[in-house]
Amino acid sequence: MRLDGPGGSEAWLIGWPPGTGTGWHDHADSLGAFMTASGELKENSLAARLPTDGWKTLELTDDVDRQRRLGAGQGRAFGRHHVHEVLNESPDRHAVSVHAYYPPLPQIRRYSRSGRVLRLEQVERPEDWQ
Known part of the structure; x- marks a missing residue:
């Protein structure tokens, strides 16, 4: 769920069912932060x-x-341009997190990774996820 934040920022409340993750991605020119509200998340970066x-x-x-x-x-x-993936590795517990970005996400670049090779797969724009 997306929320407008102060000063032109945006926030997202994200639920993570067991075993889910984002895949490798970045947030282009946005600065960001996230906090786990419940459960546990793993970040690979x-x-x-x-x-x-x-x-x-x-x-x-x-x-x-x-x-x-x-x-x-x-x-x-x-x-x-921080490249990472976020995962809920729990087999049976949901997790919840809050994410904030400034400026609001202009795009998300999605990557695949095989060993040491990182490949750009897709560029998403706000109209793709809102």
Whole structure:
């Protein structure tokens, strides 16, 4: 569920059934933050600044992978072009999270990943998810 936030920001309330996730993606030029409200989420992210446009496939170095677990009440902020995936790995517990973005999401780029190869698969715009 999308909500208008203060100062031109936007917030999303997201429910995560057991075993669900976002897949690899970024939020283009938006700054963001999210917090787990209930349950536990896992974030896999890349500690690398990727080119913003003009590529379809990149080979990642071995040291770019980061993982963190965020239980209820824990969150994190991130900058522009942050590539990550968020997962509810629980086999039987739902999770809920709150996400905030500024400016509102102009697009989401979705990626596939096979080992060290990251491939741009799709670019979504707000009309695709609202």
